[in-house]
Amino acid sequence: GIQVEQSPPDLILQEGANSTLRCNFSDSVNNLQWFHQNPWGQLINLFYIPSGTKQNGRLSATTVATERYSLLYISSSQTTDSGVYFCAVEPYGGSQGNLIFGKGTKLSVKP
Amino acid sequence: DTEVTQTPKHLVMGMTNKKSLKCEQHMGHRAMYWYKQKAKKPPELMFVYSYEKLSINESVPSRFSPECPNSSLLNLHLHALQPEDSALYLCASSRGRSSYNEQFFGPGTRLTVL
Numbered sequence: 001g002i003q004v005e006q007s008p009p010d011l012i013l014q015e016g017a018n019s020t021l022r023c024n025f026s027d028s029v030n031n032l033q034w035f036h037q038n039p040w041g042q043l044i045n046l047f048y049i050p051s052g053t054k055q056n057g058r059l060s061a062t063t064v065a066t067e068r069y070s071l072l073y074i075s076s077s078q079t080t081d082s083g084v085y086f087c088a089v090e091p092y093g094g095s096q097g098n099l100i101f102g103k104g105t106k107l108s109v110k111p
Numbered sequence: 112d113t114e115v116t117q118t119p120k121h122l123v124m125g126m127t128n129k130k131s132l133k134c135e136q137h138m139g140h141r142a143m144y145w146y147k148q149k150a151k152k153p154p155e156l157m158f159v160y161s162y163e164k165l166s167i168n169e170s171v172p173s174r175f176s177p178e179c180p181n182s183s184l185l186n187l188h189l190h191a192l193q194p195e196d197s198a199l200y201l202c203a204s205s206r207g208r209s210s211y212n213e214q215f216f217g218p219g220t221r222l223t224v225l
Binding site for chain 1: 142144148152153154155156159161166167199201205207208211212213214215216218219221
């Protein structure tokens with residue numbers, strides 16, 4: 001099956017710093033989503049981005065489907081950005097809705 | 112409104128108990144999902160309902176029994192669980208049968224099996 005690899009696994013930032021999280025996937029995908037899981041377990045939708053570039057405030061994402069990767073940019077990080085960031089993909093030709101998650105990037109933002 | 116609700120928030124049960132987890136959405140979505148997430152691991156898909164019919168069952172043990180009474184509700188019935196079933200259970204929904212199939216998640220139920 002498809003492999004989803006996220007890097008780095010852990011990231012510690014000082015408040016105000018910028019960061020880039022990466023998601024590589026091994027096969028073509030129908031859909032790709034980025035989530036932020038807060039300390040209480042809630043998965044918060046960040047981007048639905050099977051291709052192209054999107055921006056939402058301090059966050060932006062780019063997916064290059066032909067090269068099978070996606071990047072999540074966080075600028076001017078805040079302590080509330082701490083948590084785990086997941087990339088999840090729906091494989092092309094697979095069952096609709098079958099989201100496969102990467103192992104996540106754990107982000108800690110220090111004041 | 113992009114809200115998916117789940118009850119209860121926390122559940123502690125013994126191995127001989129029968130309990131149910133509930134999930135509800137009012138976004139008009141026609142696909143609903145159950146995921147299981149162990150500590151420090153990513154969510155793993157358990158079941159998918161599409162138009163109230165079970166379309167994916169990821170080889171889940173029969174002690175987990177899903178039910179979709181209508182397009183807005185999804186239940187997960189639990190019986191004779193094992194301690195290793197302790198986890199965060201997440202419900203999600205999406206439009207279904209659409210090229211735009213973004214999934215939205217509920218806050219989860221933290222289950223502890225004693």
